[in-house]
Amino acid sequence: MSAPLGVGVVGLGAMGASHVDTLVTQVPGTAVTAVHDADAGRGAEAAARLSAREATDPLDLVADPGVDAVVVCSPDPTHLEIVLACVRAGKPVLCEKPLGVTAEESAQVVEAESAAGRRLVTVGFMRxxxxxxxxxxxxxxxxxxxxxxxxxxxxxxxxxxxxxxxxxxxxxxxxxxxxxxxxxxxxxxxxxxxxxxxxxxxxxxxxxxxxxxxxxxxxxxxxxxxxxxxxxxxxxxxxxxxxxxxxxxxxxxxxxxxxxxxxxxxxxxxxFAEAYRRELLAWAGAAREGGATGATAWDGHVANxxxxxxxxxxxxxxxxxxxxxxxxxxxx
Known part of the structure; x- marks a missing residue:
């Protein structure tokens, strides 16, 4: 029996908390192994409840060897740095929209992923x-x-x-x-x-x-x-x-x-509860193979x-x- 996909979640507000709940209850073969939130109290509470590690920094979470893939639900201005770190680390990432706060930022993700030569980024267009x-x-x-x-x-x-x-x-x-x-x-x-x-x-x-x-x-x-x-x-x-x-x-x-x-x-x-469930199921399946599915970084850039x-x-x-x-x- 293969080990579960270790998922790190950055941002535990309404969207992040919902994704954590869906991953834990409706996406077999995954485990939330690390979490980060700018509100340390919220991060600590979630980590204790999930038996996960609380990362004090999102880039530390990305680098964690126990994290195979990352879900980004943090405020929009943080998306670019975290997603680029995931691409550099070769870790699949589901990033809630927008991919970057400007088209110039999302273009950087497209360039980085193209240079890596494989799709790692999924943008959270759940519809x-x-x-x-x-x-x-x-x-x-x-x-x-x-x-x-x-x-x-x-x-x-x-x-x-x-x-x-x-x-x-x-x-x-x-x-x-x-x-x-x-x-x-x-x-x-x-x-x-x-x-x-x-x-x-x-x-x-x-x-x-x-x-x-x-x-x-x-x-x-x-x-x-x-x-x-x-x-x-x-x-x-x-x-x-x-x-x-x-x-x-x-x-x-x-x-x-x-x-x-x-x-x-x-x-x-x-x-969109069912859409989120299906999105996370598809994303986790692709992440286990080291890839991505759904809306691409290019789709996110075009939307920007x-x-x-x-x-x-x-x-x-x-x-x-x-x-x-x-x-x-x-x-x-």
């Missing part, structure tokens, strides 16, 4: 593992709606993160749709125009019109972080022969307090390029072209 999105993609690829011409996306949260900014609405939230669209349709994002209603404070909601393949397909993306009622994700593809839309998971209908309807998840961890164009558009009020980029050999 690629969501059963509803997978069914939607399969239907589109099978020609169920003819040629896609429009896509409508809705991304609503109950409340914004306290640290949310005008820019992070694009870079940390809308980025999921900006990644899903080319994956769903098989094209490239070539332009984006982001607007927000006039108001005070955080520019939320935001509405983007996204061009794919030079305008051959148009997509709307609504992101509303302060929608209050819950976490609501929708996507509809409109084609020349019909439409297809993903249906939120769950079939229960509740009749409570004078109204009837289906429950709305409180947050992303509930809505599109996000940067979206932020530029938000500030300028104009449509912004997304620069074409040549795919490195490793990702073809």
């Amino acid at each position: 690629r593992f969501d059963p509803a999105y997978l069914d939607l993609r399969e239907a589109v690829a099978a020609g169920a709606v003819g040629r896609p011409v429009l896509v409508h996306n809705v991304h609503r949260n109950a409340a914004p993160h306290p640290a949310a900014t005008d820019e992070s609405v694009v870079v940390n939230s809308m980025v999921h749709e900006l990644d899903v669209l080319p994956w769903l349709l098989g094209g490239a994002v070539t332009g984006v125009h982001v607007r927000a209603p006039q108001g005070e404070g955080l520019r939320d909601p935001q509405l983007a019109v996204v061009e794919l393949d030079g305008g051959r397909v148009l997509a709307s993306v609504e992101v509303y972080l302060a929608a209050r009622y819950g976490y609501d994700i929708r996507c509809e593809v409109v084609g020349t022969d019909g439409t297809v839309a993903l249906r939120p998971p769950g079939t229960l209908v509740h009749a409570v307090a004078g109204s009837q309807g289906t429950p709305v998840p409180a947050d992303f961890r509930i809505r 390029l599109v996000s940067a164009a979206g932020v530029q558009s938000l500030h300028s009020g104009q449509s912004v072209a997304v620069p074409a980029a040549s795919v490195p050999e490793l990702y073809r």
Whole structure:
């Protein structure tokens, strides 16, 4: 019987804690062997509960011989240094988005991985593992709606993160749709125009019109972080022969307090629990073979390029072209 895959987890906030729980309870053949968090108390508590080593520094965790692969859930500005250390150490790494806070940073990861000559980096775009999105993609690829011409996306949260900014609405939230669209349709994002209603404070909601393949397909993306009622994700593809839309998971209908309807998840961890489980299962399987699966470092870099164009558009009020980029050999 082979030894379990030793996983080190950097960052034990909401996402990191959720990944730890999933690894421990739903990913056979793995063991969380080391943890790190900027909050020493939280790190110590998790280490004791998991019988894992508490690393005082994330780079120390990467270098730990008991760590075979790394999950990065720490704040965005820390991602680049940790992921580059993993690539240098030859250790597979699952990094929550974004891969870097700028396209220049994510380009460094692409260059490092290309130089290493093998894929080690997976970016945490979990929607690629969501059963509803997978069914939607399969239907589109099978020609169920003819040629896609429009896509409508809705991304609503109950409340914004306290640290949310005008820019992070694009870079940390809308980025999921900006990644899903080319994956769903098989094209490239070539332009984006982001607007927000006039108001005070955080520019939320935001509405983007996204061009794919030079305008051959148009997509709307609504992101509303302060929608209050819950976490609501929708996507509809409109084609020349019909439409297809993903249906939120769950079939229960509740009749409570004078109204009837289906429950709305409180947050992303509930809505995408199955996607995260599948993502970690696939990642751990690839990591045991010394490789990676799912969204690549190149996918993460492309998402950063599109996000940067979206932020530029938000500030300028104009449509912004997304620069074409040549795919490195490793990702073809």
